[in-house]
Amino acid sequence: MSSQKGNSSRSRPQKYKNRTAFKNNLHDTSNKTKMINALQIGDVCQRCKDIIEWKIKYKKYKPLTQPKKCVKCGNKAVKRAYNIMCLECAHKLAVCAKCGQSKDLVEQLPNEQEKIKLDEEMKALLKSLPERKRRTFIRYMNKKEENPEIDENSQKTDILDKLKSLKINDNDDEFDGLFSDESDFDGSCSDED
Numbered sequence: 001m002s003s004q005k006g007n008s009s010r011s012r013p014q015k016y017k018n019r020t021a022f023k024n025n026l027h028d029t030s031n032k033t034k035m036i037n038a039l040q041i042g043d044v045c046q047r048c049k050d051i052i053e054w055k056i057k058y059k060k061y062k063p064l065t066q067p068k069k070c071v072k073c074g075n076k077a078v079k080r081a082y083n084i085m086c087l088e089c090a091h092k093l094a095v096c097a098k099c100g101q102s103k104d105l106v107e108q109l110p111n112e113q114e115k116i117k118l119d120e121e122m123k124a125l126l127k128s129l130p131e132r133k134r135r136t137f138i139r140y141m142n143k144k145e146e147n148p149e150i151d152e153n154s155q156k157t158d159i160l161d162k163l164k165s166l167k168i169n170d171n172d173d174e175f176d177g178l179f180s181d182e183s184d185f186d187g188s189c190s191d192e193d
Contacts, residue, residue, distance in 0.1 A: 024059040042108020048098035
């Protein structure tokens with residue numbers, strides 16, 4: 001028996017076992033449940049992320065109806081449930097927004113809509129580049145894909161920086177074309193009458 005004095009380990013397995021795993025959307029298909037299941041947890045430490053994911057998995061998560069007060073700045077800016085700080089204060093202090101401790105934070109991954117939006121923006125930027133710059137950028141992306149040792153976040157920022165630098169260089173070429181003929185500007189002014 002588990003409550004027997006001095007016996008901390010139970011020798012038998014549990015008596016009643018679940019045949020199927022719990023599903024939080026089995027009988028409830030409301031929009032609220034769909035929204036809670038689609039939440040991406042981020043800007044918190046790993047322990048707090050596990051706690052919040054457990055609450056979502058077993059239908060214990062209660063979203064906020066109104067913003068809460070931040071414990072650091074005092075503004076009503078906390079929009080996520082179970083957080084004690086607003087995201088601005090948490091980023092400034094580099095601490096977990098839920099427990100307030102400075103641990104390794106888990107970054108929030110972009111959801112499907114944000115990924116689609118980023119892909120569309122990338123395609124639009126690529127189409128605006130001339131062919132030579134576009135091929136340079138595609139070669140750069142292929143090189144980055146061959147090196148899997150770099151994490152995805154830094155890889156995306158590198159790709160966006162490269163694309164922006166190509167875009168800026170493209171604009172510089174337009175201005176260079178305006179003043180490429182320097183023979184007209186030899187410093188002398190000649191009036192032929």
